[in-house]
Amino acid sequence: MDSRFANGSSVGTxxxxxxxxxxxxxxxxxxxxxxxxxxxxxxxxxxSGRDNAVLVCHALxxxxxxxxxxxxxxxxxxxxxxxxxxxxxxxxxFFVVCVNNIGGCHGxxxxxxxxxxxxxxxxxxxxxxxxxxxxxxxAMLAHGIGIRRFAAVVGGSLGGMQAMQWAIDFPDRVExxxxxACAAKLSAQNIAFNKIARSAIHADPCFEQGQYKARGRFPSxxxxxxxxxxxxxxxSDGAMGSKFGREIKQGDPEQGADVEFQVExxxxxxxxxxxxxxxxxxxxxITRLLDCFxxxxxxxxxxxxxxxxxxxxxxxxSFTSDWRFAPERSDEIxxxxxxAGRPVTSAVIDSPHGHDSFLLYSPRYFEVLGxxxxxxxxxxxx
Amino acid sequence: MDSRFANGSSVGTxxxxxxxxxxxxxxxxxxxxxxxxxxxxxxxxxxSGRDNAVLVCHALxxxxxxxxxxxxxxxxxxxxxxxxxxxxxxxxxFFVVCVNNIGGCHGxxxxxxxxxxxxxxxxxxxxxxxxxxxxxxxAMLAHGIGIRRFAAVVGGSLGGMQAMQWAIDFPDRVExxxxxACAAKLSAQNIAFNKIARSAIHADPCFEQGQYKARGRFPSxxxxxxxxxxxxxxxSDGAMGSKFGREIKQGDPEQGADVEFQVExxxxxxxxxxxxxxxxxxxxxITRLLDCFxxxxxxxxxxxxxxxxxxxxxxxxSFTSDWRFAPERSDEIxxxxxxAGRPVTSAVIDSPHGHDSFLLYSPRYFEVLGxxxxxxxxxxxx
Numbered sequence: 001m002d003s004r005f006a007n008g009s010s011v012g013t014x015x016x017x018x019x020x021x022x023x024x025x026x027x028x029x030x031x032x033x034x035x036x037x038x039x040x041x042x043x044x045x046x047x048s049g050r051d052n053a054v055l056v057c058h059a060l061x062x063x064x065x066x067x068x069x070x071x072x073x074x075x076x077x078x079x080x081x082x083x084x085x086x087x088x089x090x091x092x093x094f095f096v097v098c099v100n101n102i103g104g105c106h107g108x109x110x111x112x113x114x115x116x117x118x119x120x121x122x123x124x125x126x127x128x129x130x131x132x133x134x135x136x137x138x139a140m141l142a143h144g145i146g147i148r149r150f151a152a153v154v155g156g157s158l159g160g161m162q163a164m165q166w167a168i169d170f171p172d173r174v175e176x177x178x179x180x181a182c183a184a185k186l187s188a189q190n191i192a193f194n195k196i197a198r199s200a201i202h203a204d205p206c207f208e209q210g211q212y213k214a215r216g217r218f219p220s221x222x223x224x225x226x227x228x229x230x231x232x233x234x235x236s237d238g239a240m241g242s243k244f245g246r247e248i249k250q251g252d253p254e255q256g257a258d259v260e261f262q263v264e265x266x267x268x269x270x271x272x273x274x275x276x277x278x279x280x281x282x283x284x285x286i287t288r289l290l291d292c293f294x295x296x297x298x299x300x301x302x303x304x305x306x307x308x309x310x311x312x313x314x315x316x317x318s319f320t321s322d323w324r325f326a327p328e329r330s331d332e333i334x335x336x337x338x339x340a341g342r343p344v345t346s347a348v349i350d351s352p353h354g355h356d357s358f359l360l361y362s363p364r365y366f367e368v369l370g371x372x373x374x375x376x377x378x379x380x381x382x
Numbered sequence: 383m384d385s386r387f388a389n390g391s392s393v394g395t396x397x398x399x400x401x402x403x404x405x406x407x408x409x410x411x412x413x414x415x416x417x418x419x420x421x422x423x424x425x426x427x428x429x430s431g432r433d434n435a436v437l438v439c440h441a442l443x444x445x446x447x448x449x450x451x452x453x454x455x456x457x458x459x460x461x462x463x464x465x466x467x468x469x470x471x472x473x474x475x476f477f478v479v480c481v482n483n484i485g486g487c488h489g490x491x492x493x494x495x496x497x498x499x500x501x502x503x504x505x506x507x508x509x510x511x512x513x514x515x516x517x518x519x520x521a522m523l524a525h526g527i528g529i530r531r532f533a534a535v536v537g538g539s540l541g542g543m544q545a546m547q548w549a550i551d552f553p554d555r556v557e558x559x560x561x562x563a564c565a566a567k568l569s570a571q572n573i574a575f576n577k578i579a580r581s582a583i584h585a586d587p588c589f590e591q592g593q594y595k596a597r598g599r600f601p602s603x604x605x606x607x608x609x610x611x612x613x614x615x616x617x618s619d620g621a622m623g624s625k626f627g628r629e630i631k632q633g634d635p636e637q638g639a640d641v642e643f644q645v646e647x648x649x650x651x652x653x654x655x656x657x658x659x660x661x662x663x664x665x666x667x668i669t670r671l672l673d674c675f676x677x678x679x680x681x682x683x684x685x686x687x688x689x690x691x692x693x694x695x696x697x698x699x700s701f702t703s704d705w706r707f708a709p710e711r712s713d714e715i716x717x718x719x720x721x722a723g724r725p726v727t728s729a730v731i732d733s734p735h736g737h738d739s740f741l742l743y744s745p746r747y748f749e750v751l752g753x754x755x756x757x758x759x760x761x762x763x764x
Contacts, residue, residue, distance in 0.1 A: 023611035028636055029636055040749065063415050087543055111490070124538055128640075188623050188625070188626040189614065189619040189620075189623070191643050191646065192614045192645050195643075199650075200607055203582075203586070203603045221585045224691060225585060225607075229578050229690050232574045232578065243570070246568070246676065253679065254410055254411055254512065259670070259674060260671070261673065263570040263577070268577075291635075297635065323705070
């Protein structure tokens, strides 16, 4: 049976907003960003009590454009399935904020931006950024737009990592942290896949050691390969089997060399599309940031200690067929929260769609997420 | 407790042999190889009754050098763990043959060989080859060296596919087919990984559309990437976690860009090493051959029908942590054999080493394989 959150409507046309921080910002690395801008979107209305704000954090390939349509959009924002009137993150009840993170390539300050010190694009000189830096810049924006405390910080994958970091770094500014298809840190296998993706970009002769923009080139082949690899790891073997199987697009398998399977053509298309909308230096920066995320490092590598000073409630959701951030990785978080004596609700959702499940409708997923937000809504003033 | 097959000895120094087939050979594609050579090794003694011959089939990166040492070897052949006096494939009892397949790059005719029609290396002009072609050329060699019937044809991964094809194409020339970490065909996910590996080779500017040898170049970066990706899929998440975890080789994770995890360095090293010993055109050819392997295609896509005319006994072994050729893929073969009324023994071995498990010692694996061969030995004359 469908979830009652299956048939929400769209937030409609949205217009990104922009916030400029003119003061220098010290990153976790010690490097200084002389100034920076954040692009963000909001959906819904902030209550006068300012207690219904929800921060949605994006993952590797996402942006501030989580829901609704821009004037020139062919398809809606990346989490439009979940955000809107009557949807799990119900914009009739919540004021939703989604921020493009620094280091990215969708409008906030990143490697493709102009370095005010040189007048040239930062390119590979853009400093290293961490999840902590993202969370701290998001907190600065929240302060700027008058949100002292979020009813919830929510995200899938790398977005969930930001929600976790919020709970750790700003315990009194988050009421609920919602971690979907997340992990407390990447595994060696995760790092290995990221390494190969980065190596493919580095190997592209158009990469020019990151100076491609200044030289009028772009490592689209390397970025395409990186995305193809990422894409395979976001899907499950089963989902790829159902969608493509061994269907042949062209050629004869007895003639080997000229055959092309549907799955190959699909992957190539996905990689190609991605390479046209993403920046290679951002891809390098963000996969590295993913590798390095490990909040327990500051706490003697003890996740229980790490989470014991948090004050929010947690919702942790994972998906059976997700082998990139498997349910066991969510279990580690849940177990640590339980041992830390922190309140946590968790659900493992039966879904065939691999890591991508967190973006897609499935009845129990939407029911769990939607009901959780409904309960939160009842706690908010109106 | 260790298997009694754990402590066998080495076959010692071995010398490859070579067999030349001067007559044109028609491949499954219809293309003609004007002539070809096969390099092979043998271990143990052929009984006068010629009933103790075992054919070992190699996988993607293997060769004819399965056991023992060449004069200049630093490490022994690729399946030295399993082949030798007192080992599971006991060379005191069996006469073992291992053939480098055509299209490869270890001495048998392949893309790097000279095309007798042009006097130049075949390069990308080398015709497409199938598992069927491999098996038929192996059968020609067997005939040449006086083996009418193999006591067993055995292989892991792509080697197991050859054993399966033997059982189908030469039912009266195989007594036992032993399929280890095998599948009846690749899944969409498997094909996707191969596609990315091939794309990495194609993207290397030194690839020169396969004509690199003639132009004095070599796409080592592309081949390195391809191997790095393959390598990750041969290991399990757990095994990589135990071996490397998040151990850092150099740099500070708070300084992102300069950090290098041990697993990255290891993968780079493995890729580099492989790119020095393998030919890129062979890699393309063999991954394509893997994609196209699907013996049921000839039999209306019905694996039960495909296997129902086989006459041998089957042993099918898989490994719990192998996600490239998961136990479920072996189950498909076992189930089809059962439904076809063919005799099959099967074992799923608990091993943390992923697809690579088939190359490594583990007590139950060696016990199952060793005991199976011992029973076979009792059936052979002496």
